[in-house]
Amino acid sequence: MKARVFVTLKNGVLDPQGKAIGNALHGLGFGAVGDVRQGKVIDIELTERNEDKARASLKDMCEKLLANTVIEKYEIELRP
């Protein structure tokens, strides 16, 4: 089973990198660009075949290491 974990800053936490990207996009003439937030994508291959168990284990990984839940939130996507 394959998993994709998205880690992004929580709403309300200042994201200076996202702001800089937004400014650069405006500089390139993409005037329609509003707020930009940036984050991380982590792809993980799992030997676990049971989806519920995989999800529980990934949640544990996010809480313990992949995300710093003081400032970040995470989303888990599973693919067979």
Place this chain on the structure above:
Amino acid sequence: MKSAVVVFPASNCDRDAQVALEAMTGKKPHMIWHGDSEMPDVDLIVLPGGFSYGDYLRCGAMASQSRIMRDVKAKADKGVAVLGICNGFQVLTESGLLPGALMRNADLKFVCRPVGLEVNETQSAFTRKYEHGQRVTFPVAHGDGNYFADDETLDRLEGEGRVVFRYAGGENPNGSARNIAGILNEKRNVLGLMPHPERVVDPLLGGTDGRGVFESLIEALS
């Protein structure tokens, strides 16, 4: 006072800490590799500055999971003094020994210069030799020193006298909430700060303002 410095892969202020501790205490600190499982019997553990594990994932995140940190946490729980400087502060927040998080500097620039600080709290083993409100200058050198915590945590830190160092007016180099440069844990035996007191213990290196941290520890722990 017996001390130890943890050495992570890509620590780069471990030797600075070693030299400062030896100069101030007259005793060589133990240098403990991150893969070791047990700390020697010491009064003070220093987590030094640097870029442990290349700052992979988040600054301090990988180091907080290293084997020696289990024992550092156990020793901290028992009341052993722990001083985390710069990357060491990041390791302390990542490992849950201190609240909050250190984020990318607000202007995205790596900042490397002397910065004016105020000693905001002298009721601690780390700062008892300073005067309350004393202005000191320590160097900073970091790209991720922007202290963040929710308002409730910040209020609590301030209310309990746990904000030990603040950037002096107009000196905040990284956007830290409420100009916070260094904080204590609840039991007041763990201090994390972004500026480097160990780099200002010798006039040859540009100042001696950092000596107070070591003099305080020696008085409190010897």
